[in-house]
Amino acid sequence: MSRTLVSNILRFILLIPLQVLVLDNINLGGFVNPYLYVLFILLLPFEIPGWAMLFLSFFMGLGVDMFSGTPGMHAAASTLMAFVRPLVIRSVGISRDIDPGMEPSIASMGFSWFFMYALILVFIHHFALFTIEVFRFSGLFSVFLRTLYSTLLTMALIIIMQYLFGKPSRK
Numbered sequence: 001m002s003r004t005l006v007s008n009i010l011r012f013i014l015l016i017p018l019q020v021l022v023l024d025n026i027n028l029g030g031f032v033n034p035y036l037y038v039l040f041i042l043l044l045p046f047e048i049p050g051w052a053m054l055f056l057s058f059f060m061g062l063g064v065d066m067f068s069g070t071p072g073m074h075a076a077a078s079t080l081m082a083f084v085r086p087l088v089i090r091s092v093g094i095s096r097d098i099d100p101g102m103e104p105s106i107a108s109m110g111f112s113w114f115f116m117y118a119l120i121l122v123f124i125h126h127f128a129l130f131t132i133e134v135f136r137f138s139g140l141f142s143v144f145l146r147t148l149y150s151t152l153l154t155m156a157l158i159i160i161m162q163y164l165f166g167k168p169s170r171k
Contacts, residue, residue, distance in 0.1 A: 004045055004103070011040050012060060020067040032149040036157050037064055037074075038125050041081055042118050043103045050086065057082035070133075077129035081121050088124075092117045106162045118158055123151045 019037040026034055041057050048056075061078030065071060089104070092113060106114045126147045134143050 008040070008044065011043065012056070015040050016060070016063040016067070019064050024068055028149075028153075031146055032153050033146075034150065034153045034157050035074075035122075035126065035129070036154060036161070037061075038078070038081060038122055038154065039158055039161060041078060041085065041125075042121060042158070043105060044085075045103045046089070046098050047100060047102075053082045053085065054079055073129055073132045076132055077125045080128045081125040084124055085121060088117060088120050092120070105166055106159075107167045114162070115155075115159070119151070119155055122154050122158070123147060126150050126154070 015037045019035065023034050023036055037060060040060050041053075044053055044056065057078040058075050061075035062072075064074040064078075068074065094109075094113075102108055104114060104117055109117075127143065130143045130146045130150075134140075
């Protein structure tokens with residue numbers, strides 16, 4: 001079994017309980033919620049087939065939904081995030097050759113590339129999640145503020161996780 005596969009299986013298994021048992025209990029003023037489980041989708045290898053990425057993202061979101069009491073909200077937002085991921089990768093641009101099994105991370109792609117890539121995808125995920133939660137136009141300003149603040153907190157946690165548990169840079 002390849003190292004990439006093992007690390008992704010462990011990431012899948014560990015991020016759901018971390019999200020449900022720890023991070024779901026962090027609610028700053030009822031307005032800011034960190035959703036670190038999206039790190040699983042962000043760190044999937046570049047060459048993963050689209051169908052597999054959608055499938056894994058859906059089940060990651062569904063796992064969070066099952067334990068959070070949010071029927072389908074995280075699954076829908078995660079699937080949308082996985083759907084737009086290839087477009088975001090192309091739009092952010094890849095400055096170097098991609099080796100097989102390479103995952104988008106700070107160590108492999110550099111801080112600025114990873115930050116832009118993750119920021120766009122996390123914002124899309126959070127906006128979709130909070131829009132589904134509110135599901136009306138009258139709360140659009142509130143959705144935007146929640147998305148902005150939650151994206152900033154989630155990005156801070158993602159960067160911290162990348163530096164604590166990421167592979168050392170090959171530079």
